[in-house]
């Protein structure tokens with residue numbers, strides 16, 4: 001495969017720290033300091049939704065810090081055996097780099113046994129030899145005692161200015177004609193999708209070297225946002241409604257009640273979307289509602305989502321309880 005027919009997000013994976021969009025200026029200052037020093041003083045946990053730059057940052061750091069391949073190890077299977085076998089790697093001194101690095105992607109998928117091994121045997125004991133760089137989409141799934149062994153940086157893609165600058169650089173490199181105001185508006189609306197998705201949208205909508213935004217806004221919607229907005233809209237409908245029969249219907253047969261449109265849309269979104277970022281759904285509902293019983297429920301369900309086998313069923317249970325909390329009051 002040549003560079004020309006790669007997807008843009010792969011082609012433009014940051015090679016240098018200058019190409020990386022930081023979410024937060026404090027992260028930027030911190031990382032630049034470590035780059036100057038040649039190592040991370042501890043272990044690093046990078047968390048956030050898909051495509052916000054966790055692996056990209058890890059990769060820039062590894063390229064800068066690792067001087068010989070033998071000073072680096074990427075965990076592949078996360079099996080108990082693979083974690084056990086790390087022992088000899090983390091114990092020995094680095095060959096040429098200041099510190100060795102172990103990259104552990106999707107750390108939330110580690111088994112309890114592996115977490116115990118890491119926590120009790122490796123993370124602190126061998127800090128002077130080895131830095132663990134871990135990534136996750138689900139920081140809330142990680143046991144607090146384990147998490148405190150890391151310096152935690154969480155990303156949300158909120159640096160609109162930085163994202164816009166990066167997109168402009170890519171479009172210019174690709175010789176794409178675009179309208180700057182449209183680009184700004186697009187990124188303001190969609191930055192939460194993460195840079196990977198944003199770059200892909202720019203690529204698929206750049207036809208004959210011209211970026212055409214006319215299809216973008218209808219084409220994409222963020223499933224988590226759809227669920228959040230429809231849930232909030234259900235609450236609003238409920239607060240306004242004073243029809244007793246409808247309230248019954250809402251609990252017993254929501255699809256033929258006054259919330260049928262929003263409820264149907266939520267079910268459909270859940271059915272057709274994979275890998276929804278449920279932490280975000282509960283967190284935003286928590287933030288966007290002022291109704292205390294719902295805040296309380298959202299916080300509780302957010303806490304529990306990590307141990308649920310089927311998070312969508314967990315969400316429907318939340319929806320039921322939150323609807324009931326409004327009906328009970330009004």
Ligand SMILES: Nc1ncnc2c1ncn2[C@@H]1O[C@H](COP(=O)(O)OP(=O)(O)OP(=O)(O)O)[C@@H](O)[C@H]1O
Pocket residue numbers: 008009010012013014019020021022048049050051052053054055056057135136137166194195196197199
């Ligand atoms: N903060 C960023 N700065 C520059 N480029 C980025 C950034 N975030 C994402 N990208 C672009 O998107 C691509 C994918 O990003 P990356 O692989 O780092 O995402 P991720 O956060 O690890 O996602 P996942 O949770 O799916 O593993 C990168 O190769 C890069 O082109």
Ligand SMILES: [Mg+2]
Pocket residue numbers: 054055056105135
């Ligand atoms: Mg990644």
